[in-house]
Amino acid sequence: MAKEEITPSEWQIMEVLWACGEPLTSSEVYKRMQGTVDMSMRMVRVLMNRLNQKDILGYTVDEHDSRVYHYYVQRSREECVKEKSRKFVDSYFSGSGTNAMAALLQSFALTDEQIKELEEILEKSRERGTESTDKEGGAHA
Numbered sequence: 001m002a003k004e005e006i007t008p009s010e011w012q013i014m015e016v017l018w019a020c021g022e023p024l025t026s027s028e029v030y031k032r033m034q035g036t037v038d039m040s041m042r043m044v045r046v047l048m049n050r051l052n053q054k055d056i057l058g059y060t061v062d063e064h065d066s067r068v069y070h071y072y073v074q075r076s077r078e079e080c081v082k083e084k085s086r087k088f089v090d091s092y093f094s095g096s097g098t099n100a101m102a103a104l105l106q107s108f109a110l111t112d113e114q115i116k117e118l119e120e121i122l123e124k125s126r127e128r129g130t131e132s133t134d135k136e137g138g139a140h141a
Helices: 007-022 026-033 041-053 077-093 097-107 112-135
Strands: 057-061 069-073
Touching: 007 026, 007 041, 007 069, 007 077, 026 041, 026 069, 041 057, 041 069, 077 097
Parallel strands: none
Antiparallel strands: 057 069
């Protein structure tokens, strides 16, 4: 079964939790979002409950007040970004990572430093591909 995608509003809540790095109550998340996001306290609670149902957030019950839940992240930001990227490529580029990368690269002017960084990422990807082929018993010239 495919994992449910994180909505943009849910992503805003996740950004707060990822930045904090420790469990927060819905009230604490709401307070940290005030001034940057127009969202009611009730909506924050609803979205955090949805994130829990999607197994993106977990929670513990406060030992002093059973009505208070402390939510913690179950998936890293990197994991969620990778998943969102894969879904984007599947949706708009028929699963072709090459076509997606080409479209993105053609959309932006890159500095020499950014190009060097991309070359390093490509080299690491090439190495991972070589390692997985070696494990599968493939031959290299």
